[in-house]
Amino acid sequence: MEGTGTDRWLIETERLGKEYRLGDVPLLALCDVSVRIAPGEFVAVMGASGSGKSTFMNLLGCLDSPSAGLCRLAGRDVSHLDADELAGVRNRLVGFVFQGFNLLPRTPAVENVELPLVYAGVPARERRSRALARLAEVGLADRAWHQPSQLSGGQQQRVAIARALVNDPLLILADEPTGALDSRTSVEVMALFQAFNARGITVVLVTHESDIAAFARRTLRFRDGRLIDDRPVAAPRVAAEVLAGWRPAEVAA
Numbered sequence: 554m555e556g557t558g559t560d561r562w563l564i565e566t567e568r569l570g571k572e573y574r575l576g577d578v579p580l581l582a583l584c585d586v587s588v589r590i591a592p593g594e595f596v597a598v599m600g601a602s603g604s605g606k607s608t609f610m611n612l613l614g615c616l617d618s619p620s621a622g623l624c625r626l627a628g629r630d631v632s633h634l635d636a637d638e639l640a641g642v643r644n645r646l647v648g649f650v651f652q653g654f655n656l657l658p659r660t661p662a663v664e665n666v667e668l669p670l671v672y673a674g675v676p677a678r679e680r681r682s683r684a685l686a687r688l689a690e691v692g693l694a695d696r697a698w699h700q701p702s703q704l705s706g707g708q709q710q711r712v713a714i715a716r717a718l719v720n721d722p723l724l725i726l727a728d729e730p731t732g733a734l735d736s737r738t739s740v741e742v743m744a745l746f747q748a749f750n751a752r753g754i755t756v757v758l759v760t761h762e763s764d765i766a767a768f769a770r771r772t773l774r775f776r777d778g779r780l781i782d783d784r785p786v787a788a789p790r791v792a793a794e795v796l797a798g799w800r801p802a803e804v805a806a
């Protein structure tokens with residue numbers, strides 16, 4: 554019956570497909586993807602470049618609409634919404650983190666973190682206090698007034714994570730969030746995702762690195778736009794433990 558998945562699944566896709574058109578040539582970027590993700594899961598999306606990972610994430614995050622099948626987010630079919638409706642669902646439910654951080658340049662960290670609250674119409678004073686609290690949670694309380702260019706890559710990504718969380722989303726979608734970071738900084742970012750996941754936020758993270766996917770509790774693998782594998786991670790790595798055991802030689806590397 555309609556709605557049976559409403560509470561049980563945060564994300565539910567049925568034969569989801571996406572076709573891009575390059576002139577007259579159709580390109581099937583995603584085909585027949587049926588998957589269910591429960592609230593609180595931590596899922597890594599893997600696959601070679603061009604396999605459809607970002608296309609899949611963009612559909613889950615209401616950045617784009619499918620050309621076939623359907624996608625439900627928190628029980629609502631988001632497959633056929635117009636641009637304004639998509640933006641509304643996105644702003645309420647989803648926080649995004651990207652490989653390139655996507656921060657506004659020449660803009661202090663705290664103002665970057667406030668942005669989703671500006672769109673949501675939250676009053677200025679409350680925006681500021683919520684943004685500062687999120688920056689503190691990612692360990693950047695003392696960097697609130699730094700501009701992106703004054704921060705390291707890892708710090709910039711933490712600002713982006715604070716921004717993704719400032720609206721209290723149900724879902725974090727992260728597309729290659731460690732792709733531009735060194736290995737230790739990558740594990741620090743994974744520690745943040747694991748901490749927020751432990752508080753109940755669902756995390757779906759694209760990576761082509763298996764040692765990063767090993768921090769998740771489930772992996773989906775795409776090839777040529779199709780979901781070819783879906784399995785639990787037997788013993789997920791614990792980022793906080795990896796950091797605690799990090800040897801100085803590895804820090805220097």
Ligand SMILES: Nc1ncnc2c1ncn2[C@@H]1O[C@H](COP(=O)(O)OP(=O)(O)O)[C@@H](O)[C@H]1O
Nearest residue numbers: 573574580582601602603604605606607608609
């Ligand atoms: N906006 C677009 N227009 C046309 N083709 C696209 C577009 N975005 C992605 N593609 C194509 O769709 C396929 C899947 O791309 P993508 O989802 O970005 O893969 P991945 O993130 O796994 O590298 C690729 O062949 C890519 O070239």
Ligand SMILES: [Mg+2]
Nearest residue numbers: 606607608728
């Ligand atoms: Mg991609």
